[in-house]
Amino acid sequence: MGRYAEDAKELLRLVGGRENIAAVSHCMTRMRFALADPGKADVKAIEAMKVVKGSFTQSGQFQVIIGNTVADFYNDFVKEAGIEGASKEAVNQAAKKNQNVLQRVVTALAEIFAPLIPAIITGGLILGFRNCIDSLYLFENGTKTLCDISQFWAGIDSFLWLIGEAVFHMLPVGICWSVTKKMGTTQMLGIVLGLTLVSGQLLNAYAVAGTVAADIPKWNFGGFQVNMIGYQGQVIPAILAAFTLVYLEKFFRKITPQVISMIVVPFCSLLLSVIAAHFILGPIGWKIGAAVSALVFSGITGTFKVVFAAIFGTIYAPLVITGLHHMSNAIDLQLIADYGGTMLWPMIALSNIAQGSAVLGMIWLQKNDPEAQEVNIPACISCYLGVTEPAIFGVNLKRGFPFVCGMIGSGIAAVACVAMGTTANAIGVGGLPGLLSIQPQFMGSFAICMAIAFAVPFLLTAIAGKKRLQAVPAGQTAELAEIAAVAGSSAAAGVMAAKMGETEANEKPAGTLTAFLSGTAIPLVEVKDGVFSEGILGDGMAIIPESDTLYAPADAEIAALMPDSRHACGLKLENGMEVLLHIGIDTVGMNGDGFEYLVQEGQKVSAGTPLIKFDRAKIKAAGHPDVTVCIISNPGNAKAIRFRTGMKVTENETAVATFQ
Incomplete structure (x- = not known):
């Protein structure tokens, strides 16, 4: 009988039995279920199990957090359940059964x-x-x-x-x-x-x-x-x-x-x-396509076209978050086929510009914050070139008010765009290059709309930001200012000392974890993932990477690998400490594309040994943050662990944690 046989039996019962499981797989820390009837799962009882560290539902999947030993638990579970595990793609497909009709239609259109x-x-x-x-x-x-x-x-x-x-x-x-x-x-x-x-x-x-x-x-x-x-x-x-x-x-x-x-x-x-x-x-x-395009066309050109434009221009960015914006591709193409052009696409391009201009406002507000600029500037550039996700998820939604300012600017620009009858011949790259898609006679009017989409969100963000953001002295990051303002405690002082005391940060006392990547070290709470940021799996820290090779932070044994996804690695130190290194958020869904293991399970490694090679561009293209998390899932014999964040770190040099 396996180590987790009894727990596996209990979890099987609590998720509704074998007949309620459409598919099951696991990642580095979680069991991932596609349940036939999610309502049958007794969530409270599951979370009360000692072996379970938490649960949540996402994209139709019921995910149970087990921790670093999930592979062993999974093996015992499928044995006790008498089922074969499924690939992550199979679980994703099965999970779609838990989506409503609209979600399925949108997902289907997006995948087509x-x-x-x-x-x-x-x-x-x-x-x-x-x-x-x-x-x-x-x-x-x-x-x-x-x-x-x-x-x-x-x-x-x-x-x-x-x-x-x-x-x-x-x-x-x-x-x-x-x-x-x-x-x-x-x-x-x-x-x-x-x-x-x-x-x-x-x-x-x-x-x-x-x-x-x-x-x-x-x-x-x-x-x-x-x-x-x-x-x-x-x-x-x-x-x-x-x-x-x-x-x-x-x-x-x-x-x-x-x-x-x-x-x-x-x-x-x-x-x-x-x-x-x-x-x-x-x-x-x-006839169906003609009816849909006629309905949209009447909305854009009819008596209430200004209202239509204001609504569409304002809500397009939120549609991107939900995924409903994928429907616009089909509508645009149908409008072009039926009317020789589309007035919808210019508003989409303007929404891209507006969100980019909100980020530009953040660039101006945080001009003395070099760490923030490392995120702001690339996000702004990509948004102006038509790729909005880095700007929306990486900057604007984190603060809230820039996103709203972008929506307002987009709505105003859309009203002007429709009022002047601006029409595009084709759809393509949004943002500034969207000008190329505009019919020649409307390029002048679109340029005016672009100016509106540029100016309004920038000014609104700058004005709102002055009231919402605390002033940060030159050379001090926004993160450190917030820590100092909120607490004024010895812990905050310690973080600031770690930031400003480069000599101290680069010391390597006994019981040290060195930086596993080059980049910016951040507290775990800033990771923005419910499992990691809430410390469900254990305390830790993270690094926003500037390099593409993950290194061992200490002498250790490779305790766990994920052969299918290759996005994470479990280490066990001599003092019994267990460390989880996890590249990106939800990158398990990439099925190993862009990741390469450089070590084998059971291998002894020294601090600084390369563990995983990964492609940051592919991670971002897949829509995932590339922030890399270090979790101490088991402290072993260590009695006190001190993490150092809020600073630039260099792989294999800077100490990011010390322990006794």
């Missing part, structure tokens, strides 16, 4: 469009560049474009349309491929289905409006006829057709004998889905 975003961004930039050379009348007294006076640029313009057409006109091909990829069916069938929607044999979707009904080509089946219409640039018809193909393929796989499945499944699935797409789903999807 996420692989297409790089191509859409590229296409938007290319169409924007073509705007500048073939539609701006800047030459010969404003009568000719660059393409009119230069055959070279005319050739470039024609050539670039090859890419623009492939991205936007052939969009259904990408959508059908992405749906089959997401659903785990045959991707090539998805590509073929998409090609049948945009075939050159069909009347181009963009030509339908200008073609009289009698001239639309038809398939004549004797008793009935079907219009031969393409679905270039259409979103909903492609999604409906692709999901039909997916479920047909799954159906035929289920009922077809294995010996003939290679022939029957793809043939029947593709043939029936193409018939359904052109006979039924295409026309229906076209």
Whole structure:
């Protein structure tokens, strides 16, 4: 019987039994459950178990915090439960059952469009560049474009349309491929289905409006006829057709004998889905898409367009937090297909600028705080270039008021944008480069709106910040000022001494943990993760990294590794102290992408031994903070541990903790 057999039996009972577990996996410290009915879990009783350090629910997963011994606990649990563990992806998929209908729709749209975003961004930039050379009348007294006076640029313009057409006109091909990829069916069938929607044999979707009904080509089946219409640039018809193909393929796989499945499944699935797409789903999807775009278009251009703009411009940034903003991609593309442009995208680009300008206000307010600037400046730049997450999550939401100031500025800029009828030809990179997507006749009005989105949040943040932020003397960080103001205690004085006394900080007395990364050392409470920051797993500290290799902070044995995710490492020192080093927050979901172990479990290492190589860019691209946590999960024989934070640290040199 395993060490945790009895606890495993108890936890199994308390989560609702074997039948209530859709899937289960674990990370470095937590059991992760996808429960069929989350309401059956007795949370209070689970948290009362001695082996459990806490629990919480996130993204449909019920997570039980065990600590460094979770791998052993997990093994005993799946043995006692009589189930096989699942991959983290399988748990994520099972957890979606706990989401409501809206959450599932948003998640599905996000997963469909996420692989297409790089191509859409590229296409938007290319169409924007073509705007500048073939539609701006800047030459010969404003009568000719660059393409009119230069055959070279005319050739470039024609050539670039090859890419623009492939991205936007052939969009259904990408959508059908992405749906089959997401659903785990045959991707090539998805590509073929998409090609049948945009075939050159069909009347181009963009030509339908200008073609009289009698001239639309038809398939004549004797008793009935079907219009031969393409679905270039259409979103909903492609999604409906692709999901039909997916479920047909799954159906035929289920009922077809294995010996003939290679022939029957793809043939029947593709043939029936193409018939359904052109006979039924295409026309229906076209009408649904047209109705959605007409509704949005009427809101943007109708009597209450100013109200619509104010609401959309103000709430877009909060939509980014919830993930609902992914719906705007489909709506924008449908507006472009139906009306030759979108007035929604310019407001999105302005929201990016507004949040970036709020960060710019924080840069001005914290000009004497070099540590804050290391976060503020990159976040501001990326936001102005259309990537808002670092600004929203890394700066504005932490303080609160900059986020609200950005929302207000975005709402005002959106009202001006819609009032002037500003329209974009394509969607692509937001922020300042969004100007390239704007139709040439509206570039001037969009520039005015950009100025509003720049000025208003900056001024509001600067004014509000003067009242909310305490003045920080030159050379003293905001963090230390807050500590000194709140406590004025010996503990605060000790932190300030550690910050200002570089010699003391670099001493290595017996019982020392050295910096495991180069960067900025921060208290555990600033990690902003419920499990770590509340000390559920133990006391500790963290480092915001400036390097990409994790080092051993002391002589130790490698006690635990995570072979699948490779994002964490457990160490055991000679005095019995157990140390957990955890790179990033929720990086277990990256499934090891960007992480490389440099050691093996059971290996003896010295202080300064490289443990893990990691890619900070990939962590940030995945939307996770890269702050790296050091937790003392078991102090061993140490009686007192003192952590040193609020300072710059150098890997393998600076002491970040001492103990007796």
